[in-house]
Amino acid sequence: MKTIVDYKMKFKDAELENQVQEFFESYNKEEVATHSIEVANEARKMAKTFGLPEEKAFIAGLLHDTGIVIPQEDRVPLHISLNEKVFEEEKELPMILHQKQSVFISREVFGITDEQILSAIESHTTLKKNATELDKLIFIADKVKWDRTDNAPYLDDLNKALRNSLDEGCKVYIKWALSDIIVFHPWLKEAMDDLKISYLTD
Numbered sequence: 001m002k003t004i005v006d007y008k009m010k011f012k013d014a015e016l017e018n019q020v021q022e023f024f025e026s027y028n029k030e031e032v033a034t035h036s037i038e039v040a041n042e043a044r045k046m047a048k049t050f051g052l053p054e055e056k057a058f059i060a061g062l063l064h065d066t067g068i069v070i071p072q073e074d075r076v077p078l079h080i081s082l083n084e085k086v087f088e089e090e091k092e093l094p095m096i097l098h099q100k101q102s103v104f105i106s107r108e109v110f111g112i113t114d115e116q117i118l119s120a121i122e123s124h125t126t127l128k129k130n131a132t133e134l135d136k137l138i139f140i141a142d143k144v145k146w147d148r149t150d151n152a153p154y155l156d157d158l159n160k161a162l163r164n165s166l167d168e169g170c171k172v173y174i175k176w177a178l179s180d181i182i183v184f185h186p187w188l189k190e191a192m193d194d195l196k197i198s199y200l201t202d
């Protein structure tokens, strides 16, 4: 199993966007590079609208999925080797760990130390308790530019809700996601309590 330092690489370019592209290309994940750049641009645009730090939103968008390159079978052992807690739900669906493992990659490979950026990356799939506005923004930007080919089915409702607030946007997406959820991550439960979303889908 590779440890996090083994993911370090010597980049050809000093520009973060190009480094992210090069990083994903080296793992044959060009589609994740494209998605990441789309999310980064969307996040920057949304940050302007909501009066949040645009550059931080852009960087978090670029790096949010870097943990995707870690093989599924390595996720739980890697987490344990770093003395990180692993929830039962994460053992059941190790892919969910990619949000937290993107933080390890962002720190180690891309040298990111800004806690606001790292926090937004860490919870981009499940959101979390006491989420900041930047956490919510990255959670939503990732869903606006989702990584499937067609337009997201919730997109119209989400865009309408976003005219009110990021909270309203989070509610629309989470309510939709509950209908085909695979595992119910504890962080999502806590985020739902904060947003006062009931557990019953209607």
Ligand SMILES: [Fe+2]
Binding pocket: 064, 065, 098, 099, 124, 125
């Ligand atoms: Fe992701």
Ligand SMILES: [Fe+2]
Binding pocket: 035, 039, 064, 065, 142, 147
């Ligand atoms: Fe993503």
